[in-house]
Amino acid sequence: MxxxxxxxxxxxxxxxxxxxxxxxxxxxxxxxxxxxxxxxxxxxxxxxxxxxxxxxxxxxxxxxxxxxxxxxxxxxxxxxxxxxxxxxxxxxxxxxxxxxxxxxxxxxxxxxxISKPTSTTDKAHICSLQCGEGVCVFDNHGKSTCRCPFGKTGSDCQITNQIRYPRFNGLSWLAFPPLRGAYKHAQISLEFRPESWDGILFLAGERDDLVGDFMAILLHNGFLEFRFDCGSGIGVVKSDETVILNQWNTLSVYRHRWDAWIQLNRGKRIAGRSKGLFSRITFREPVFIGGPGNTSGLVERLPTDRGFVGCIRLLQTNDHRYDFGEAPAGDTISAKEIEECSTDKCTRSPCQHGGKCVTSNKTSLCLCPLGYTGDLCGTKLDLQVPAFNGSSYLRHPALGDTALSWLDLDITFKTQSPNGLILYEGYQKYGTADFISVYLINGYLEFAFDLGTGTAILRSPHIISLNEWHKVLISRTGRLATMFVDNQSHVQVLSPGAFTQLSLPLSMFIGGTPDFDEVSSNVKMRNSFRGCIQKIVVNDKPLRIVQGALSGANIGNCPHPCVAKPCGTEAQCIPVFDKYKCVCNKHCNSTDSSQVSFDGTSFVHYTNREIQKRITDGHLEIDLRFRTTALSGLILWTGRTDRSADYLALGLQDGRIEVAFDLGSGETVLKYNASGSSINDGRWHKIKFTRHERLSVIVIDNGTKMFTISNGKLNQLNTNTGLYFGGTEDVEKSTGKRYKKGFIGCVSDFVLNTDYQVKLSWSTNTKNVCIS
The missing domain is CATH 2.10.25.10 (Laminin)
Structure with a gap:
């Protein structure tokens, strides 16, 4: 039966x-x-x-x-x-x-x-703690402890831990059911508050070993990345700005089939595309938030396997907004080490590192000293590009009598508000007297100054756009002042009265002031600045905005590539709007010449007419000094934009110098193969290359001369891309895969045709270059 x-x-x-x-x-x-x-x-x-x-x-x-x-x-x-x-x-x-x-x-x-839970009675001894709704387990030291379920905490899991906004500690994660209805199209909204530069925010895929289809949102070196694979290759979309630590960031992700874009903190959209023919993504595994959960294979597919550290308060995919509570009332089906996020701990805990707790509109916050941030000023910051949040300021030494007769200001800034004080310095704390002030009011930039006999004001012709970098140049000589803002037409004004000198004995404040009562009543702006101030130059002398400050409060890092330290420890990152350049430390310095250091991805592009003329002349001499330990890399390149015929490339191959060029009759390659000519020994070497029409000669360190004669009858190098030094935007593409990367090392004394000293300051495009 x-x-x-x-x-x-x-x-x-x-x-x-x-x-x-x-x-x-x-x-x-x-x-x-x-x-x-x-x-x-x-x-x-x-x-x-x-x-x-x-x-x-x-x-x-x-x-x-x-x-x-x-x-x-x-x-x-x-x-x-x-x-x-x-x-x-x-x-x-x-x-x-x-x-x-x-x-x-x-x-x-x-x-x-369906299988039943296995018995644990085979333990050598029984875990005997009373854990309420939790489970008694043994830790790594064999000690009994309670593993509490989601929403419970305490030594015996008796305390209800209501999770509204989860906080993750790097080992935490939340799991939701697998994505549905997102195989072809997904719109994701995320609000998060990071406390570290790396971590997995969102992970959903086909398999628990991350082989096959997946979508991931993660932080890597401070930048936000969206990675997705439809089954035939990974697509990567990366933000061009870093996130802001210890503040709420917003992220929008849009994916439709192969195409995707991301938008961080309402900035510009960055687009990308996945590889291959497949356009749909299979989702079988749970959606993991704040960490990888039980997913393996991360190292092969993602640039980081770390869990996220910080808080998340919003996650929405397509038309579903997630409830972080436990299922069935909420969406969470599993969790590990989750606690409730609290960004207002000032009323319960004292501010650290000398921070001051203030209360306003029933909320409290810590005013953090310079170099610290966070709810309780507990996070130490390596400030690169200072950000001001409306309660910030920096105090600098007074200009004193250095601006008596003339004053030049060069300021680069990006604002989030149409109103705010950028710079102020005065003669006395109260009353009317000498002062200078740069501020935004109703979207316009104004420069106000008083020489003691009345206030004069310059206003920009047009409104300043938000969340974009702007450059303002202000020049005052005696009573006359002139202001240039970006590419707007200049404005000028003559101050009233007969006085022509400006005396400023008090401290200079940037971004705001701790007490606006001490600001001259003739300054119309009484709010602090909200945004980023990248550069201030006073009378041709760059101001060390953060390092040179006497004191300050609530200064954060502006989202910028310099925050992730792309120049490493050997150089200083100097911001240039949304890009940067690297300034060398002592290892590359010389007492008698200007030097630059390249990292294999960096280059300088010259379009100077004089340089172009010498490069394409019938007679060309290149003299330079260099040192490297690399086996290969492109040092110099010039060619045509249509990639036809004429070009010249000088570089390293297998530790030896070679020159390849084409005058229109075929490629000619000249290699320096003299005895002992391997020059990747980290020492300084001198190279001289000469081309006179079809004849070319190369010599290293005054050694044996190597020469060759190009084929054909053509003797002119006709290029139109200018001169690339140290590499190009795409080395493989430019050189036809002859070189895979740029030069790694230091270069100095770059001279063309014996009389033309090439200087980096003439370049029109500089990327990742270390300048000394």
Whole structure:
């Protein structure tokens, strides 16, 4: 009888599987149907449920979870009851059906045997703590401890730990059910408050070893990255600015098939694209937030395997906003080491490192001293580009009598508000007297000054745009002042009265002041600055904005590549708007010449007319000194924008110098193969290359001369790209894969045609170059 029952069960089991697979295949055909329409989404679109705009002036319709797109391309029909049938059957036979929401996958149905928890009675001794809803376990030292479930805390798991905004400690994570309805299109909104530069924020994929399809949002060296793989290659979209530590950051991610873009802190959108032909992503694994969960294989697929440190207060994918509470009321199905985020601890804990706790509008915050940030001023900052939050300021030594007759100011800034004090210095704390002030008011930039006989004001002709870098030049000689803002027309003013000198004995304040009552009443702005101040030059002398300050408060780091220290420990990162240059430390210095250091990705691009003339002349001499330990790398290159014929490349191959050039009659290569000519020994060497029409000569350190004569009759080098020094934007592409990277090492005494000393200050494009 039991055998007959078993046979009947198997027969029913197989029958249901056949029914289910048949219904799922029918659903699959419906789901895979796609249609695109010309136009844009809106009230006039035919889409019944969802509408997605494509990048080519088209849009397509889609359906919510539980519905399938009809063959007309715009209406939706409710899915069949295949899933309900499976659930009824699995309860009878003790099997669980697992459904993938990706209809591209061949392995769209699988059955998993339900198993009971294993017994732990084989322990040498029993963990005897009373842990309430938690579990008693042994730690690494064999000591009993309680592992509390999500939402409980304390030594015995008796304290309710309501999680509204989770905080992650680097080992924490939250797990949500697998993504549904996101196989082709996903819009993700995220608000997070990072406390470190690296960590996984979001991870969802097909397998727990990260092989196959996946989507990931992570921090790496302070930059935000969105990585996704549709099954045929990873696409990477990376922010061009760093996140802001210990402050709330916003992120928007958009992915449609192969294409994606991200937008960090409402900045500009950065776009990218995945590789290969596949455009859909299978999601079977849980969505992990704040860490990798049980996912392995991270090192092979992601640049970091660290967990996120900080808080998350918003996660939304497509039309679903996640509730961080425990299921079934919330969305969390599993968690590890989660605690509630609290950004207002000042009322319960004292500010650290001399910070001052202040209360305003029933909220409290710590005013942190210079070099510290965080809720309680507990995070030490290596300040690169100072950011001001509206309660910040920096105090600098007074200008004194250095600005008596003339004053030049060069300021680079980016503002988040149309109002705010950028710079102020006066003669006395109260009353009317000499002062200078630069501030924003109602979106306009103003420079106000008083020589003791009345205030004069310069105003920019146009409103200053928010969240963009601006450069202002102010010059005052006697009573006359002139101001240039970006490319706007200049303005000038003559101060009233007969006085012509300016005396400033008090401290200079940048970004704000601790007491606006001490600011002259003739300054119309009474709010502190909100934004970033990148550079201030006073009378041709760069001001060390952070390092030179006597004191300050609430100074953070502006989102900028310099924050991630791209120049390493051997050089100082100097911001240049959204880019930077590296200034060498002593290792590359010389007492008699200017030197530069390259890291293999850096270069200088010259378009100077005099340089171009010498490069393309019938006679060319290149003299320079260098040192390196690298085997290969491009030192110098010039060519044509259409990549036809004429070019000249000088570089290292296998530790030896070579020159390759083409005058239009074919390539000529001249290698320096003299005895002992391997020059990647870290010592200084001198190279001299001479080309006189078709004849070329090269010599290293006054050694043996090597020469060659190019083929053909052409003798002119006709290039139009200027001169690249140290590398190019794409070395492999520029050199036809002759070189894979730029030069690594130091160079000095770069001279063309014996009389022309090339200087870095003449370059039009500098990237990652270390200048001494």
């Amino acid at each position: 039991q055998e007959h029952r078993f046979s009947l069960t198997v027969f029913v089991f197989i029958a249901v599987i056949n029914v289910v697979f048949g219904e799922l295949q029918t659903a699959e055909k419906n789901l895979q149907f796609e249609a695109a329409f010309q136009g844009r989404c809106g009230i006039d679109s035919p889409c019944q449920q969802l509408c997605y705009e494509l990048h080519d002036g088209m849009f397509e319709c889609d359906c919510k979870v539980g519905f399938s797109l009809h063959e007309d391309g715009y209406t939706c029909t409710r899915n069949d009851s295949a899933t309900d049938k499976i659930k009824e059957f699995e309860q009878d036979i003790g099997l669980t059906f697992v459904d993938s929401n990706d209809i591209d996958s061949e392995d769209s149905v699988r059955f998993v045997k």
